[in-house]
Amino acid sequence: MKKYVVKRLVQLIPMILGITFLTFLLLYISPGDPAQKRLSAQGVAVTKEVLAQTREEMGLDRPFIKQYGDWLFHLLQADLGLSYKDGTPVNQKLARGMKNTFVLAAGAFLLAVAVSLPLGIYTAVRKNRFSDYCIRFICFLGNALPNFLLAIVLMYFLCIRINAFPVIAKGSLQGLFLPTVALAFPLASRLVRQVRVAVLKQLETDYVSGARARGVKKGYILFRNVLHNALPSIVTLLGLSVGTLLGGSVVIESIFMWPGLGKLAMDSITARDYPVIQGFVILMAVTYVVVNLLTDLGCRLLDPRIKE
Amino acid sequence: MNDIVLSIKNLTAGYGGKAVVSQASFGLDRGEIIVVVGESGSGKSTLLKAILPLEDYGVAMSGGEIIFKNKPLSGMTAAEKNRLNGRQIGMVFQDPKASFNPVRTFRKQFIEALKSHGRYERELFEEQVLELFRKLKLLDGERILDSCPYEMSGGMNQRIAIALAILLEPVLLLADEPTSALDVTAQEQVMEELLRIREYYHTSMIIVTHNIGVAARLADKVGVMHRGKIVEFGAAGEVLEHPRNSYTKRLLDAVPQAGNMAEKREIKAACYLLELKQVGKSYLKRRNSFSALSQVDLLLKPGEILGIVGESGSGKSTLLKQVAGLKKPSEGRIVLHGKDITQKRTNMDFRRMQMIFQNAYDSFNPKLKIRHSIAETLKNLGGMKDRKEVDARIDSLMERVGLEPYLADRYPAELSGGQCQRAAIARAISVNPEVLLCDEITSALDVSVQADIVKLIVELANESGMAIIFVSHDIVLVSNICGSIMVMREGRCIEAGEAKEVITNPKEDYTKRLLASARAE
Numbered sequence: 169m170k171k172y173v174v175k176r177l178v179q180l181i182p183m184i185l186g187i188t189f190l191t192f193l194l195l196y197i198s199p200g201d202p203a204q205k206r207l208s209a210q211g212v213a214v215t216k217e218v219l220a221q222t223r224e225e226m227g228l229d230r231p232f233i234k235q236y237g238d239w240l241f242h243l244l245q246a247d248l249g250l251s252y253k254d255g256t257p258v259n260q261k262l263a264r265g266m267k268n269t270f271v272l273a274a275g276a277f278l279l280a281v282a283v284s285l286p287l288g289i290y291t292a293v294r295k296n297r298f299s300d301y302c303i304r305f306i307c308f309l310g311n312a313l314p315n316f317l318l319a320i321v322l323m324y325f326l327c328i329r330i331n332a333f334p335v336i337a338k339g340s341l342q343g344l345f346l347p348t349v350a351l352a353f354p355l356a357s358r359l360v361r362q363v364r365v366a367v368l369k370q371l372e373t374d375y376v377s378g379a380r381a382r383g384v385k386k387g388y389i390l391f392r393n394v395l396h397n398a399l400p401s402i403v404t405l406l407g408l409s410v411g412t413l414l415g416g417s418v419v420i421e422s423i424f425m426w427p428g429l430g431k432l433a434m435d436s437i438t439a440r441d442y443p444v445i446q447g448f449v450i451l452m453a454v455t456y457v458v459v460n461l462l463t464d465l466g467c468r469l470l471d472p473r474i475k476e
Numbered sequence: 477m478n479d480i481v482l483s484i485k486n487l488t489a490g491y492g493g494k495a496v497v498s499q500a501s502f503g504l505d506r507g508e509i510i511v512v513v514g515e516s517g518s519g520k521s522t523l524l525k526a527i528l529p530l531e532d533y534g535v536a537m538s539g540g541e542i543i544f545k546n547k548p549l550s551g552m553t554a555a556e557k558n559r560l561n562g563r564q565i566g567m568v569f570q571d572p573k574a575s576f577n578p579v580r581t582f583r584k585q586f587i588e589a590l591k592s593h594g595r596y597e598r599e600l601f602e603e604q605v606l607e608l609f610r611k612l613k614l615l616d617g618e619r620i621l622d623s624c625p626y627e628m629s630g631g632m633n634q635r636i637a638i639a640l641a642i643l644l645e646p647v648l649l650l651a652d653e654p655t656s657a658l659d660v661t662a663q664e665q666v667m668e669e670l671l672r673i674r675e676y677y678h679t680s681m682i683i684v685t686h687n688i689g690v691a692a693r694l695a696d697k698v699g700v701m702h703r704g705k706i707v708e709f710g711a712a713g714e715v716l717e718h719p720r721n722s723y724t725k726r727l728l729d730a731v732p733q734a735g736n737m738a739e740k741r742e743i744k745a746a747c748y749l750l751e752l753k754q755v756g757k758s759y760l761k762r763r764n765s766f767s768a769l770s771q772v773d774l775l776l777k778p779g780e781i782l783g784i785v786g787e788s789g790s791g792k793s794t795l796l797k798q799v800a801g802l803k804k805p806s807e808g809r810i811v812l813h814g815k816d817i818t819q820k821r822t823n824m825d826f827r828r829m830q831m832i833f834q835n836a837y838d839s840f841n842p843k844l845k846i847r848h849s850i851a852e853t854l855k856n857l858g859g860m861k862d863r864k865e866v867d868a869r870i871d872s873l874m875e876r877v878g879l880e881p882y883l884a885d886r887y888p889a890e891l892s893g894g895q896c897q898r899a900a901i902a903r904a905i906s907v908n909p910e911v912l913l914c915d916e917i918t919s920a921l922d923v924s925v926q927a928d929i930v931k932l933i934v935e936l937a938n939e940s941g942m943a944i945i946f947v948s949h950d951i952v953l954v955s956n957i958c959g960s961i962m963v964m965r966e967g968r969c970i971e972a973g974e975a976k977e978v979i980t981n982p983k984e985d986y987t988k989r990l991l992a993s994a995r996a997e
Binding site (some may be wrong): 373374 | 626
């Protein structure tokens with residue numbers, strides 16, 4: 169196991185290098201001159217001389233590889249440069265946003281898991297009964313609704329009609345409730361269905377009939393055997409859902425004005441604030457890669473058959 | 477020995493109103509073994525499912541009575557029935573891996589079963605289980621308990637499943653094809669175990685099987701089922717030696733007999749059609765090279781029928797895959813018509829060798845009609861373009877293999893196992909191959925169907941002069957049709973020669989063992 173972990177960590181290095189390279193390249197070839205952008209953001213009158221000087225200051229006149237190497241060198245020291253918009257260090261901005269996004273995403277994730285695990289198991293056990301149909305119908309709706317629509321509907325009824333929650337979350341605890349729900353509901357809907365399938369697949373295996381024929385109690389069968397064997401697939405699904413969650417948070421944070429990474433990214437994109445966008449993409453990619461690694465390790469721990 | 481454990485009177489049962497078993501009656505004494513034989517679809521498994529009241533089977537009794545220890549099952553509440561499971565009636569399934577959760581240690585699963593019946597005592601557990609294992613000659617009990625089922629062979633799993641069933645001390649043990657998924661050696665061990673259990677615990681058993689050999693070995697009484705009815709029932713010796721019912725006679729006739737040796741065909745051709753020289757295949761397994769096949773030589777003349785015998789894992793299927801070109805050998809050479817085809821094959825080479833697989837359903841694309849699948853082969857390898865010509869050819873092929881041409885317009889799942897295998901044969905011979913490779917083509921089929929398929933293959937070979945390589949685990953079957961035999965074990969060819977010579981005068985111990993266990997059946 170130890171060897172495997174080391175091996176996987178070593179494999180991460182070229183992957184992350186690749187990510188940084190692509191991120192840098194994408195922004196390098198995208199239209200718009202950052203120097204001009206910075207100058208106009210600072211309200212300086214843009215003349216040719218000033219522009220050339222700023223470009224030199226920012227290192228934009230050097231060859232691509234050199235720029236990339238330089239940037240990578242700073243990145244390794246956790247220095248992502250300064251924001252074009254207001255000159256604050258990018259890592260400070262990201263750190264602030266990350267804290268808020270983590271609170272939101274973790275809350276939504278926990279809520280979704282707490283709801284979908286029991287419901288998924290319940291619907292699997294009560295397959296094709298009335299309660300199963302009801303829950304599956306609601307999940308169908310949750311899957312079909314885009315989260316921004318749900319967010320707006322929730323906002324309309326709970327914030328404007330009955331005024332129970334603030335429209336703009338702005339980092340308050342009470343404001344956190346609606347974005348969490350808007351983020352968790354579609355996720356939970358999908359997870360319920362996936363957990364249900366994973367559990368059903370196990371329930372339909374022959375070893376369950378074997379245990380029943382032996383007269384093994386239902387509780388033992390469901391919780392010690394079926395659920396245990398379904399866990400690797402459930403853990404994989406949870407790992408994959410982190411990506412959806414992070415993507416969803418971009419939209420939800422912008423709608424509720426939650427000062428997280430997602431909102432930061434949206435704002436930076438509209439302002440062409442390249443260093444911040446680069447930082448955001450790298451942070452997301454690394455998070456995703458690490459979550460995937462953890463998922464794989466978890467599955468290996470749960471299922472002794474995964475060896476090679 | 478005279479107390480009746482179970483009596484069944486005029487039992488009619490089935491799924492959703494459709495009777496699969498009708499008017500079955502028999503009685504079972506304590507310590508008695510009844511074996512029910514029949515082909516697939518005869519209703520023998522449904523009979524077992526009607527006796528063991530597991531809710532999810534969906535088997536409903538629509539008439540008659542099942543009386544277990546003087547109590548009718550139909551009068552019991554669901555809770556009472558549930559209490560029978562395991563404690564009074566034990567069940568053993570066909571697929572040995574199926575009875576256990578593959579990733580949970582045997583110890584935990586044993587404890588679970590005992591606890592569910594309130595019979596678990598921590599201090600006694602180990603001793604109790606090891607004692608049982610000793611009686612059943614399951615060696616190394618401690619190690620078994622701490623292993624997971626996925627780490628064990630099918631045979632071991634089956635024996636442990638039987639041991640666990642017995643641990644709960646049931647009065648009646650039901651077994652659904654307990655040996656069919658196992659090798660001959662493992663089959664032998666399971667049968668011995670069942671007999672030992674009867675000796676020690678006087679457990680009554682109903683065993684369902686399609687294997688007449690198993691019936692002959694185990695049964696006190698034999699019931700023969702056909703289309704849901706028990707057509708013959710009586711003492712084992714009586715039924716198997718002097719069958720009265722015409723269906724029983726047909727069933728027994730279809731079983732391959734050791735005496736029927738194939739005629740050695742005169743083969744005039746001087747040169748060899750196919751030559752394998754020192755062919756081997758090894759896989760990397762955790763940095764160690766694992767050799768699935770090593771140094772196999774094989775010579776095949778045109779029109780020759782060669783049988784390859786061995787148990788699962790002996791490398792016989794691997795060998796066939798190398799020959800067919802589905803896998804490349806790691807060493808050695810394969811020569812067809814004097815041309816080395818080890819590395820590269822043309823369409824012509826593929827056309828010359830066609831393969832038929834064990835599972836006919838899996839060898840067809842389930843979403844394509846049979847006609848479509850055969851047409852694909854005709855177009856790709858046969859070079860036939862004209863649609864009418866292709867259709868006509870398919871119709872004549874279907875007739876040649878004994879199928880009505882309209883069956884070609886069905887999907888594989890709409891055919892029976894035997895029909896589907898015939899269609900697979902039709903596809904294989906559609907391009908007039910020179911070598912037909914048959915990989916256990918009858919082992920998923922009933923004996924009477926098996927006999928027909930084998931007859932068809934031999935007829936086709938005689939007609940067209942095709943050479944055949946016939947791979948099977950059944951040495952008797954192979955000796956019935958093949959002129960020469962090759963015995964494989966652990967990836968090596970350990971004995972080869974003329975069929976008569978190998979059968980009557982085997983040199984290797986292993987071949988002798990294979991023959992002995994085949995004769996015991």
